[in-house]
Amino acid sequence: MGEEPLIRWAWIGRNWPQIEGMLVDHVVMALVPALLGLLVALPLGLASARWRVLYQPTVSLMNVVYSLPSLAVFIVLIPLTGLAERTTVIIPLTFYSLAVLIPAVVDGLESVPDHVRQSAVAMGFGPMRRLLQVELPIAVPVVLAGLRVATVSSISLVSVGALIGRGGLGYLFIDGWQRQFPTPIIVGIVLVVVLAVLADGLLVLAQRLLTPWARARRTA
Amino acid sequence: MITFEGVTKRYGDGTVAVDNLSLRVPTGAVTVFVGPSGCGKTTSLRMINRMIEASSGRILLDGRDVREIDPPTLRRGIGYVIQQAGLFPHRKIVDNVATVPYLLGWDKKKARARAMELLERVGLDTKLAGRYPFQLSGGQQQRVGVARALAADPPVLLMDEPFSAVDPVVRTSLQDELLRLQAELHKTIVFVTHDIDEAIKLGDTVAVLRVGGRLAQIADPATLLSRPEDDFVEGFLGRDRGIRRLSFVPASGVAVRSEPHVPGWNVVLDGDGRPLGWRPDDAATPSGAPVNRTGSRDGSAPAPDGVLPFGAFDPAKDSLRAALDAALLAPSGCAIAVDGAGRFQGIVTREALDRALLQAGGAEPARPAGSGSSTPREVGDEAGNSGSGVSDRSSATGGSDGPSSSRGPGGDGAAAHG
Numbered sequence: 001m002g003e004e005p006l007i008r009w010a011w012i013g014r015n016w017p018q019i020e021g022m023l024v025d026h027v028v029m030a031l032v033p034a035l036l037g038l039l040v041a042l043p044l045g046l047a048s049a050r051w052r053v054l055y056q057p058t059v060s061l062m063n064v065v066y067s068l069p070s071l072a073v074f075i076v077l078i079p080l081t082g083l084a085e086r087t088t089v090i091i092p093l094t095f096y097s098l099a100v101l102i103p104a105v106v107d108g109l110e111s112v113p114d115h116v117r118q119s120a121v122a123m124g125f126g127p128m129r130r131l132l133q134v135e136l137p138i139a140v141p142v143v144l145a146g147l148r149v150a151t152v153s154s155i156s157l158v159s160v161g162a163l164i165g166r167g168g169l170g171y172l173f174i175d176g177w178q179r180q181f182p183t184p185i186i187v188g189i190v191l192v193v194v195l196a197v198l199a200d201g202l203l204v205l206a207q208r209l210l211t212p213w214a215r216a217r218r219t220a
Numbered sequence: 221m222i223t224f225e226g227v228t229k230r231y232g233d234g235t236v237a238v239d240n241l242s243l244r245v246p247t248g249a250v251t252v253f254v255g256p257s258g259c260g261k262t263t264s265l266r267m268i269n270r271m272i273e274a275s276s277g278r279i280l281l282d283g284r285d286v287r288e289i290d291p292p293t294l295r296r297g298i299g300y301v302i303q304q305a306g307l308f309p310h311r312k313i314v315d316n317v318a319t320v321p322y323l324l325g326w327d328k329k330k331a332r333a334r335a336m337e338l339l340e341r342v343g344l345d346t347k348l349a350g351r352y353p354f355q356l357s358g359g360q361q362q363r364v365g366v367a368r369a370l371a372a373d374p375p376v377l378l379m380d381e382p383f384s385a386v387d388p389v390v391r392t393s394l395q396d397e398l399l400r401l402q403a404e405l406h407k408t409i410v411f412v413t414h415d416i417d418e419a420i421k422l423g424d425t426v427a428v429l430r431v432g433g434r435l436a437q438i439a440d441p442a443t444l445l446s447r448p449e450d451d452f453v454e455g456f457l458g459r460d461r462g463i464r465r466l467s468f469v470p471a472s473g474v475a476v477r478s479e480p481h482v483p484g485w486n487v488v489l490d491g492d493g494r495p496l497g498w499r500p501d502d503a504a505t506p507s508g509a510p511v512n513r514t515g516s517r518d519g520s521a522p523a524p525d526g527v528l529p530f531g532a533f534d535p536a537k538d539s540l541r542a543a544l545d546a547a548l549l550a551p552s553g554c555a556i557a558v559d560g561a562g563r564f565q566g567i568v569t570r571e572a573l574d575r576a577l578l579q580a581g582g583a584e585p586a587r588p589a590g591s592g593s594s595t596p597r598e599v600g601d602e603a604g605n606s607g608s609g610v611s612d613r614s615s616a617t618g619g620s621d622g623p624s625s626s627r628g629p630g631g632d633g634a635a636a637h638g
Contacts, residue, residue, distance in 0.1 A: 113306075113309075115302050115303065115304045115305075116306050116308060116309065118271070118302060119300065119302045119306025119307075119365075120306075120308070122269060122295055122300035122302065122306075123295060123300065123320055123323065123368075124292040124293070124294075124296035125292070125323065126292050134308060134310075137310045138308075140310075213309055213310045213352040214310075
């Protein structure tokens, strides 16, 4: 890259509309798996916490899924969902976030102190009400901590989709590498990091708003 | 009234937690289940609100089998206080207290108003209402737990070792608070503890359970102390039963002499008529003599030189134990009786105490507070246990025969101390 400057601002200006499109694509492909993962992890986590025998098999299965190389999963999915399609990227990333979120939901429910659960029973909470009004709210900090990990890792993993032609900002890495041109690579890295920091910050904010009782505990 | 009829709890692995328990928990009184760990006291408690289901037998709540009542409905009608308070960490104090009213569908405003009222009632600053549980001390949390249990004004309160996780000073104040509340509210309380002193302090009736979930004895505390049914109960009650039993004998029967002196000693009073201490008759020695400097009863004012410590009690409120204690604290050997405001009423000599102790030993004791719990088992068993009962009494009033046989009006025996 000898005489090539590290960054060419003019290039960014010229290509901004495309970069913007990739950014939006990236956000969608990163956040949908995290949210979808949360949606699926809640019932699975609840079931695993309720019937402990389910917990180990579920987590083991999720860990196996997590260990599958994403590229391999893409290739398996291409005939079903298509090349360069968002769905092909979203499906494996959803599984990855599940692997983080199911244990988070189970741990969250287990973070409910036994005397709190028992006093809820003794006050006359039915099982559903107890879950919704006592156990889930108390599980929120732990679940949100899991969601932060899932979201940030999802944001970084989307880039791999570039290998099948749908990687959001990941395209910039391939483009820059193929042309021995650093500007897109740097733009890609900066945007991915900014995205991750932003998403994480929003989740921290959400946590503070949702669980003032836990924030106070941290500062106590 | 809560009635246990042959209640047994057997677990799948064959362990028997509660074995054929039959007893009655009278309405409006405190019944304590006490025993070592593994005696099934908590299991018994939790079978009342069906947190644990009995394997056989019945539990009747005012004549109705609890199994006929849907558990959440049953539980909303029974207050429950758990060890460590069990407050909901994600809800503010006011909403914690209003938990059951919310469940019963009260509107938020009414439920919160009720919660504020209860916070005051259990002695908490209502400024705490907007805080979260972790911001409160253990003792405060436990008070909130009590307030929460009382929120929907249930007639029955179940308390599962509620004060065992706090330090002794806080525990004492929580116990006193509970007695004060109970004097106002007259709830039917079932209280579980492993601490026999707590059981004796709080219970109108005390049920002692032994390992394996069998009832060893049920009686009012004074009867329990004077006539434990067997070695297990006696061992569990621990030492000094005779002295401790005096806590249940009111001091009102003891003879008080109104003169502020006995031979050899004079009571020194302050300007308001409150005792400051004892001065020996020959205390013309104004200085030089090494004299203890002691405070008044509440330690507020230092006593003048030459005045020795004293003990005082209020015959209208205190027990014979307090009177005896007051006498033991004084160099004159006499207790000072004071009125509610701490003003001198008179002197109780050792001889007067001895007569009261002798009477207390023979009489059926009664709680100063006045509880009416009857103990039918005790009557039938009296003959069988009279041996231990009598020996206990004679030790409690040990050495009383000599001085108390002099029947003069108190003062004549003082020579023995002079």
